[in-house]
Amino acid sequence: MFFFRSLAVMPPLPPALAKLAVLAKNFWWSWEPGADAVFRWLDEELWDNLHHNPVAFLLSLPPEKLAEAAQNPEYMEIYEECCARFEKYLNQPTWFDQTFPDKKERVIAYLSAEFGIHECLPIYSGGLGLLAGDHLKAASDLGLPLVAVGLLYKFGYFNQEINPEGWQEARYPLLNFYKMPITPVTDGEGRELEVQVELSGQNICRTVSLRIWEATVGRVKLYLLDSDTPRNRVEDRQLTGRLYGGDHEMRLVQEILLGIGGVRALRAMGIEPVVWHINEGHAAFSVLERLRELVSEGLELETAREVVRASTIFTTHTPVPAGHDIFQPELLSCYFEHFYHQGSLNWNAFVAPAYDPDRQGYNMTLLAHRHASYTNAVSRLHGETTRRMFFHIYPGIPEAEIPVTTVTNGVHIETWVAPEWVERFNRVAGDKWRTPYNSPEVWEKIAKMPAAEIWSVRKELKARMLEKCRARLLAQRQRYFASPSQQEEIETYLPPDVLTVVFARRFTTYKRAYLLLRDRERLARLVNDPEQPVQFIFAGKAHPADRSGQEIIKQIYDLSQEEPFRGKVTFVEEYDIELAQCLVQGADVWLNTPRRPLEASGTSGQKAVLNGTVHLSILDGWWPEAYNGKNGFAVGRGEVLPDDTTQDYYDSLSLYAVLEDVVIPAYYRRTHGVPRDWIEIIREGWRSIPHYFNTGRMVKEYAARFYVPLMERYDQLVKDNYAAARRVRDFKEYLTQNWPAVAVLSVTAERPALPVAGQTIAVAATVRLGAIKPEDVVVEIMLGRSKDWQLTEMNGVRMELTEALGDATYRFSGTITLTQGALGYTVRVRPADSMFVHPFELPLIAWAPEF
CATH class of the missing domain: 3.40.50.2000 (Glycogen Phosphorylase B;)
Incomplete structure (x- = not known):
């Protein structure tokens, strides 16, 4: 083997199209509505075959096509308009600059x-x-x-x-x-920049x-x-x-x-x-x-x-x-011995901050x-x-x-919304639905679109999705030399006038793609109903090492080959961003059945609702925050049962009940060919979901809160040669070393014969602090709801130092105001938190004994 240097040689770009190379190397075009036309117009078939890769596209494009395009007024208008939008995007004032002008270089x-x-x-x-x-x-x-x-x-x-x-x-x-x-990033002399990591x-x-x-x-x-x-x-x-x-x-x-x-x-x-x-x-x-x-x-x-x-x-x-x-310490030592010595650490000090005693690893x-x-x-x-x-x-x-x-x-709206909706959103709301703006008022306007127009777009998006799915199913059969009749059969799959439910996500056991398969007779009745049939599209990858996930894929594939389900239940391979966009835009129903509470968030349903697809989900992840009873459908009531088998059984019953009793009738109930009730669900989804469940709001939160x-x-901790950082360190060490002596020795409180809402109770506590100063702790009365022998929904009332009793013991006093209901209260001591981001950044606490 010998060394050689790789180069990507572009075709010579006509001077009039010089910015194509810049556009190709900035992913802005991938989410800016209509910007991909600057490539697609040149050769749509090549563009699709290369999976919309602008660099590979330009490398493959004959130079004469570029020369012709530079002389074509129609293309030049597209190109110049795209370049103008790109320049405006890069140079216009931004939300962060205007909100935090003194932080824009940080x-x-x-x-x-x-x-x-x-x-x-x-x-x-x-x-x-x-x-x-x-x-x-x-x-x-x-x-x-x-x-x-x-x-x-x-x-x-x-x-x-x-x-x-x-x-x-x-x-x-x-x-x-x-x-x-x-x-590749290069250094000042034009050489490819590299960094080294020692193992x-x-x-x-x-x-x-x-x-x-x-x-x-x-x-x-x-x-x-x-x-x-x-x-x-x-x-x-x-x-x-x-x-x-x-x-x-x-x-x-x-x-x-x-x-x-x-x-x-x-x-x-x-x-x-x-x-x-x-x-x-x-x-x-x-x-x-x-x-x-x-x-x-x-x-x-x-x-x-x-x-x-x-x-x-x-x-x-x-x-x-x-x-x-989780990594075993023995494995870590194979790669970090030199590293932790550089940090002036011994082995125990290196491992301790991340050691998990429950799982016995790093x-x-x-x-x-x-x-x-x-x-x-x-x-x-x-x-x-x-x-x-x-x-x-x-x-x-x-x-x-x-x-x-x-x-x-949340989701990035421009990335996931269908072009057909972009055109209509712009007409109704200008650009105010987009990421830098976005508000409930805008989506209220969008939701007032005529029902017939909404339904027309939905049918258009669904037809495109079904065509894409059939194309992938056909390519799969062609790859394995299926007979002509088997290939032609694909054209009969997935008719457009049938309610189409899509389950597309990572295939792992807790996602429960198999939930529908628990009752195959009931499923067969759904897909073969002569008046209100349903069809199901599955897509998703299982990790190559996840045998259980792969077995679920095989179960679905095998089902799809059986006669009652053939052409009505399908598995579409190679779930990637391109297919995901097509599915969330075209499905009638987006199905999500994780085992609660194992779905951290999930965002595919947010993308679906954005496009007028109705969400049907277990109340897990983001859905409990969004679901209002009118903007989609819920499976179950959010209950968590004691074992997986029982949970699957009841969730499966609920799923079939919702489909049969609510979803299917709503979809097929038509007035002049339009499912008015279904459109109202779409509208309510728009009113309640995209204005909040988007990455614009999410990133603004990260910026402002964190x-x-x-x-x-x-800045505060590093100034004056890290003086404040040393004070925080010293304060934590002082508290940690002396906290074992901290205790609430006794609590006295008034005991009204008949407590009434609005009544106040005086509470006093005797607290031993040892070497810790009273001003370095917070002593507080914790008042909350008494439920199942626990205190919940607690609120703290800070107690005041009223007397030094000697021998590092102090009396603190305070009052609480009673509210109606079953209440409970106690007293605790915790570190003062003026130097901390969170009261329990240093997790020390002392609770009152029985009183």
């Missing part, structure tokens, strides 16, 4: 293992990546000073093929990065070089790290080969490269973030690299930890244990959480689930007060 770094920007950059597997991609697009629209870092996978995730027996087969096409809308420990000592590639997402830069460089050994060139591929050791090394390499890549490019956003625990090793940097500059370890924490936010995305990486979620000022879940229900999961690391802290907040996920406060806290 960089936010966003680290994620996957990004779903567009199908031509296949470095995503599912919801986490799509959310990250939508986050970047909204950050661009809003003008946030954000850069992102991920890994560039040589084989992507995988391409899915279903073989004739119905089993999923994973194909790993070799991606040519030089034919993709990305560019050293027991029996391992090597350095991995990482090439840096740049993708431009509107105003945002996404930097992708690639180990496939000649500087590396053959086996190390495979480290960034597959997303979520390989064994546990491969996963560990990929996360080292993402976290440590990601920080070093930004430093090498001269980018100095003030805020670091860790999107899921895969990138948590970034905190170790930032700690190492500060300690190597002479800062004490615990002071450095406060500085890192002051500039970090962590978003956790899953309540499923498999989504939280927990990446804990590593990120314990080094972040803010940890957020991605829906309200997920927040409750996450706090419950973290309960064991906050002993004595009420679940509701565990420091995990919530930002409910990014900007972190910028200010970081």
